[in-house]
Amino acid sequence: MRRFARTFGPAAALMLVMTAAACGGGSGSESESTDAESTTTPSSDAGGGGGDADLLVWTDSLKIDAVTEVAETFGEANGITVKVQAISEDLQGSFVTADAAGNGPDVVVGAHDWMGNLVQNGAIDPLNLTPEELSGYSEKAVQATTYDGKLYGVPYGIEALALYRNTEVVPDEPATMDDAIAAGTAAVKSGKVESALNLPVGELGDAYHMEPILTSFGGYIFAYDDATGYDAEDVGIGKEGSVKAAEQISRLAKAKVLRTSISSDNSIALFTSGKAAYLVSGPWALADVKDAGFDYAIQPVPGFDGQQEASPFMGAQAFMVAANGKNKDIAQEFVNNGVNNEEAMLTLFEGTQLPPAMTSVQDQVDDPDLAVFTEAANGAAPMPAIPAMASVWEPLGKAYSAIVSGKDPVSTITSAGDTINKAIADAG
Numbered sequence: 001m002r003r004f005a006r007t008f009g010p011a012a013a014l015m016l017v018m019t020a021a022a023c024g025g026g027s028g029s030e031s032e033s034t035d036a037e038s039t040t041t042p043s044s045d046a047g048g049g050g051g052d053a054d055l056l057v058w059t060d061s062l063k064i065d066a067v068t069e070v071a072e073t074f075g076e077a078n079g080i081t082v083k084v085q086a087i088s089e090d091l092q093g094s095f096v097t098a099d100a101a102g103n104g105p106d107v108v109v110g111a112h113d114w115m116g117n118l119v120q121n122g123a124i125d126p127l128n129l130t131p132e133e134l135s136g137y138s139e140k141a142v143q144a145t146t147y148d149g150k151l152y153g154v155p156y157g158i159e160a161l162a163l164y165r166n167t168e169v170v171p172d173e174p175a176t177m178d179d180a181i182a183a184g185t186a187a188v189k190s191g192k193v194e195s196a197l198n199l200p201v202g203e204l205g206d207a208y209h210m211e212p213i214l215t216s217f218g219g220y221i222f223a224y225d226d227a228t229g230y231d232a233e234d235v236g237i238g239k240e241g242s243v244k245a246a247e248q249i250s251r252l253a254k255a256k257v258l259r260t261s262i263s264s265d266n267s268i269a270l271f272t273s274g275k276a277a278y279l280v281s282g283p284w285a286l287a288d289v290k291d292a293g294f295d296y297a298i299q300p301v302p303g304f305d306g307q308q309e310a311s312p313f314m315g316a317q318a319f320m321v322a323a324n325g326k327n328k329d330i331a332q333e334f335v336n337n338g339v340n341n342e343e344a345m346l347t348l349f350e351g352t353q354l355p356p357a358m359t360s361v362q363d364q365v366d367d368p369d370l371a372v373f374t375e376a377a378n379g380a381a382p383m384p385a386i387p388a389m390a391s392v393w394e395p396l397g398k399a400y401s402a403i404v405s406g407k408d409p410v411s412t413i414t415s416a417g418d419t420i421n422k423a424i425a426d427a428g
Contacts, residue, residue, distance in 0.1 A: 057071055127321065201259060237396060243414070
């Protein structure tokens with residue numbers, strides 16, 4: 001895979017060095033040095049810890065190596081010190097608390113659907129990028145990282161659910177979800193597998209994994225407009241499409257296709273052990289599926305026969321600038337330029353194996369499996385980042401679980417819609 005070098009001109013480098021000195025990120029002699037000191041901390045509590053670094057970045061333990069490489073490249077090119085820390089638990093909550101106290105990082109790397117909460121808490125700043133500078137990213141990635149008309153993150157990875165198939169059990173690609181379920185059910189009856197379809201439900205429900213069913217039957221959580229984004233005042237749960245989806249979920253539960261015993265904790269492992277014909281999951285399951293030792297195939301989650309296309313949630317991972325970081329100018333330069341280039345995006349792809357958000361990097365990925373996930377993400381709907389989404393997950397998940405457990409689908413989903421609307425109104 002070809003690498004593309006990017007360096008900053010003398011003026012930009014001088015600006016960063018002067019900014020680092022002015023912000024007190026290090027001593028004058030350190031700022032003037034041409035050698036950057038880079039520190040990697042594999043794990044951390046949420047108590048700051050930037051020390052003398054000119055740029056402090058927080059991420060999670062799975063992405064720290066890739067993020068560190070990008071940060072080190074930026075530091076070395078500009079004569080500044082950088083430090084990258086992995087926050088082991090509740091990165092979002094830890095960041096909000098630390099930023100409010102003034103002892104958080106300059107940059108945080110996390111999911112785009114945090115943005116509504118982070119903006120509401122005054123924890124992140126908009127970025128200084130023009131539409132032309134964003135033209136190299138997939139439309140959905142930019143859409144996901146834009147909140148209230150402003151860009152708050154530079155996306156580097158995108159993800160969405162897809163349908164895995166054990167081709168040794170069900171060799172033919174299904175055109176619809178009905179085809180998949182029929183083939184999987186036949187495989188169960190013949191004794192080849194124990195489960196036709198591993199779609200996580202769990203005892204508390206799983207609204208994330210149920211989204212393809214909801215959308216295929218015309219349901220939605222919040223109405224969406226290209227110009228204004230998601231509308232928290234137009235909740236689709238309890239309306240016609242969600243009722244049709246609930247009735248389908250009930251039918252699938254009665255047919256033993258959906259079960260509360262299948263959850264996000266065991267669905268992948270049961271599939272990779274050869275006990276399920278199909279699995280609905282994301283790119284995070286790919287490594288385990290590859291290691292399982294049987295032939296498999298992946299495709300975007302299909303819709304149901306005679307219904308709309310299924311549209312799972314699309315997620316984007318992004319770099320965001322802390323509102324109360326000690327070195328905000330350097331942070332903006334790092335995210336707007338140090339991250340926003342092809343070399344950095346290649347590094348992040350290679351280190352995280354997430355489908356790339358930058359289209360030129362998508363074109364260079366020679367992996368048919370990741371290409372499927374890229375296709376799935378580009379065709380999906382960005383997960384709502386608005387604060388009202390916090391009022392959705394629990395009641396909707398519990399409603400789905402209750403329906404799978406045998407509760408009336410119509411009254412259950414209608415009640416969930418009432419609960420969600422009341423919670424949003426009370427929060428407002």
